Amino acid sequence: MTDLHILCLIHSLDGGGAERVMAGLASRLVGRGHKVTLVTMDDGQSDRHAVDEAVQRRFLDVMAVSGGPVSAIMNLRRRVLAIRTAIADAKPDVVLSFCDRTNVLAVMATQGMLPGRHGTGNVPVVISERSDPSQQCLGTAYEWLRRQTYRRADRIIAQTQASADFLQSLLPRPREPHPAKSVDVIPSAVDIPVVYSDRSVASSSERIISIGRLEREKGFDRLLEAMGEIAVRHPGWQLTILGEGSQRSALTAQARSLGIETRLSMPGWVSPVWSPLSEAAIYVMPSRYEGFPSALMEAMAAGVPSVAVDCPSGPEAIVDSQQNGLLVTNDVAGIVGGIEQMITDPERRESMGQAGRDVLQTFGWDRMVDQYLRILLDAVCGRGVRR
DSSP states (O other): OOOOEEEEEESOOSSSHHHHHHHHHHHHHHHTTOEEEEEESSOSTTOOSOOOTTSEEEEOOOOOOOOSHHHHHHHHHHHHHHHHHHHHHHOOSEEEEESHHHHHHHHHHHHTOSTTOOOOSSOOEEEEOOSOTTTOOOOHHHHHHHHHHHTTSSEEEESSHHHHHHHHHHSOOOOTTSOOOOEEEOOOOOOOOSSOOOHHHHTTOOEEEEESOSSGGGTHHHHHHHHHHHHHHOTTOEEEEEOOOTTHHHHHHHHHHHTOGGGEEEEEOOSSOHHHHHTOSEEEEOOSOOSSOHHHHHHHHTTOOEEEEOOSSSHHHHOOTTTTOEEEOSSHHHHHHHHHHHHHOHHHHHHHHHHHTTHHHHTOHHHHHHHHHHHHHHHHHHHTOOO
């Protein structure tokens, strides 16, 4: 395969599934012999995911919070110009962008969509949607910008077919003789655990664990409500939530009001996650919606029996409730019922934990990297980029 210079773009490498996948993908692309420049919108101080030392890093430091409409416009312009400068300096064959708002900025930078400015030449851009676009509202301005920019991307990648179908609806209908632009589906990959769950220890554990950003869409408020019921019937069980975000204070107050503050531990991001996972008896994913639940896959790969709500989108592609985990209704009652089943049936819990490790075969890194490389090369060839 032709060696490429790929500029990877993401807001940061802070904790989160998209950030983990970007770090892993960039490192593996370098391992395949490609040149990778990884550009983040932040200053790099919040990095929680390591990359291969051969990956070239650039930090734009343009993540200032907007204080109103005027500063929002100025920040938008500043970010687009910073991305454009980074691309012009790096001279990549192709740009690969992760996450919705960053995708909008990447297309604006490469397509010259700011008045009085030129684009970055003939550099193709491939964008990857990491959340569920039908659920993740970007606000009026960015939703309009997403419609205008996504149609201009050379290729679009989603993690599930449901997300791909929604993104397809944003694209203009084809006119003869031009074919329709399709949205490719590439699920996330899961890392091989460094430490597997020691079931001789975890089988006697009474610890439930969950991982994710402390934001509303992750549903930790629902998990706390469920834990309030579980605590009454199973007083020895504890809950650990790994992650950080804007809802920390609200979740702490909720736990106090439910009387479970002594049962709850929220240590923030822990990296790597394998050690705390190895000590847990049950993993719970309570999200209201997902792009593709990376933390759930990590727990299953480590052999932790898992409960996941049937939310859009992704869990249904990972969890088979008859074999490798419990897929429950997308509400508090479903979460309570799933945890209750796991607690009261240790034999089934352990068999599901063992079966969950099959995600390593289904969602392996080699397959994902192959799929991304095919699309990146197609984008370069489609533009006729001279190298």
